[in-house]
Amino acid sequence: MEQKDKYIRFDWAIKRLLRNKANFGVLEGFLTVLLGEDIHILEILESEGNQQREDDKFNRVDIKARNSKDEIILVEVQNTRELYYLERILYGVAKTITEHIDLGEIYSNVKKVYSISILYFDIGQGSDYLYHGQNTFLGVHTGDHLKVTTKEQGAIVRKLPAEIFPEYFLIRVNEFNKVAVTPLEEWIEYLKTGCIRPNTKAPGLEEARKKLVYYNMDKAEKLAYDRHIDAVMIQNDVLSTAKLEGREEGHLLGLEEGRQRGLEEGMKKGLEQGIEQGIEQGIEQGIEQGIEKGIVKEKTITARKLKSLNIPVDTIIQVTGLSLEEIEKL
Template sequence: METTDRYIRFDWAIKRLLRQKANFGVLEGLLTVLLNEKVEIIELLESESNQQTIDDKFNRVDIKAKNSKGEIIIVEIQNTRELYYLERILYGVAKAITEHISLGERYYEVKKIYSVSILYFDIGIGDDYLYHGQNTFLGVHTGDQLLVSTKEKNAIVSKLPSEIFPEYFLIRVNEFDKVAVTPLEEWIEYLKTGRIRPDTQAPGLAEARRKLVYYNMNPKERHAYDEHLNAIMIQNDVLDGAKLEGRMEGLAEGLAEGKAEGKAEGLAEGLAEGLAEGKAEGLAEGEKNKQIEIARKFKEIGLSTEMIIQGTGLSAEEINAL
């Protein structure tokens, strides 16, 4: 059942409203159903979105929080395709670990990291909408998990590596096509459609119904939010166009190569190679021009330079030169 209220998209809320301590309950609800344990956010930590140097590549974390157990949770939302996303989240986790252990401290102080990625693009091939990964050490011949004994505070403690190593959650929002039954499914439905059931019992969603209503924003906030939605639509259109162009170029090259060889085998091989190479080149080699075109459209609709930087990764100098 749909409600008559219009709710703010989670990617916007997480950048604005959910940073307020009074609204922590919404994010705590999502993390509780995702991690299958009660999560209480103690504080929001300084986010890598504030770059320390111009060369710092990791600048897109939306929320970095510490839970009641002292563990660190990174939450980030990606609306558009990124070629090296897995490498980026690995870098982000590694940086979070090193940022929260001071020089001279024991390795005992290393905190476990949970990395939660809410993805609105197709990251690869898979049938599920939720993927979870963590480090485990299994016996090559026995299949058993290694249990490590360590001395902590004058006591011998046994730990599984999974209690120390990071955990990764990839939520593929667009792949969710079920009727929501469980609290987790209700959350994914909200992430995908922006709808929340009026009778929801899912942790955090009832609070979201009260606090994330579109018409509760003032006119200035609503305008900024609407422009955010327009920007996402434009960026996705440009990306789709670049992808299609790459495929068409690959198809043309494949046909040309296949015809030149004059053999059916050559045609098939040329088509396959051309499609693959054309798609890769259309995405990789055209990345810079694509971002410049996106930035130009963002400027036309009046987005700020800061928002354009976040959306394209271009520098302020490159944006001002458009």
């Protein structure tokens, strides 16, 4: 029974197992939960996205699907670990659109594309594990949503650009850290941990419990899968090590730069404070010396007047505090 609890990672299953029509139910359940409408897969399209090489450029699975409105749409499921990821999915969506319209066809045949990215790496900052993006046209001054007039089945209708332009879903698997309650949360839990609850009722997961069992694979499939898991773990370890080393190097560089700046600032402030203190002390000393010279001058004037009045020298010394030599020089 314990063996039945080990399930194949979704990133491997979507490349190797879920392209089989017998397993469409797993994908249909996942897309139904994510998009919020019944999705029925007609076929898996063969394109660069179905290449089996580890280093292929277009790591995606293209799915032609019918939604609950009986419209044919293209769903692009991507699962990669790459830099410049937004540029990558933009290129993938543009290529998917052009792959499915022939030269000379009218633009009404352009298919809507859903780009669903299952990310097992840190793409950037954000507090959520699921992000959705699509094109809208807002009035610059009024803030209203533009509706475009078009023709559909012989009738003139108005559509929002969001009904035509691609939609993007970014699932940041590693950011999911909560108890799964909703079907979507159960799916994200499986994407992160590989665990599926025995009593799950989430669309697609009940079927996944039967078809994505690790021990149901033959020996060659298990070997290939184990190598894939090892490669993922090694890659994550290399990236984590590089990130840690980068932080340490940045910390050391920051300390050195901080010391240098601190020394420069200290010298600058010390010089400024020294100048200020010097000026202040100079002013104080100047005032003191000025007062002292003024007192001496006043005593000299007083002694000269007393001497001109023939006042005895002893009396002049007592009054002014000047010495005998200073008085005789007057």
